[in-house]
Amino acid sequence: MTAERQAFPARADALPTVCTWVEDRCGRLGLERPATLLLMLMAEELFINAAVHGFGNDGRRRIRLAIRDCGPEVELVADDNAPAFDPFRDLPAPVPAGERVGGYGRRLLVGLSSRQSYQRRGRRNYVTVGVHKNRSP
Secondary structure, eight states: OOOEEEEEEEGGGGGHHHHHHHHHHHHTTTTHHHHHHHHHHHHHHHHHHIIITTTTTTTTTEEEEEEEEEETEEEEEEEEEESSSOTSSOOOOOOOOOOOOOOOHHHHHHHHOSSEEEETTTTTEEEEEETTTTOOO
């Protein structure tokens, strides 16, 4: 069975490996395609933000992802030891297109997930998002 948790190098070019792992894990959990695609999108957002902004694309560092079956939901947890950053705090207000770049991925995480949380434990960030298994497209 696919491991529940996997560590990936903190480089943007590792994203295809991340997506393959998420898709495989979701398949092993029997998730339908809409929930799988949501988890892949959220994993991409969390992974790329940590790799690029948290670690500066330093492949010597690692970002861990876990996908857990939580009954009616599936939970995605991303953890790393980058500087502390709560993606759910101080979300930027929507602005007209072209005025500012940034913050949209954080809003996407909140808007598409059934729940979200951030914890700083010791030197590690733990970002958790949930997705309902029966999420319709």
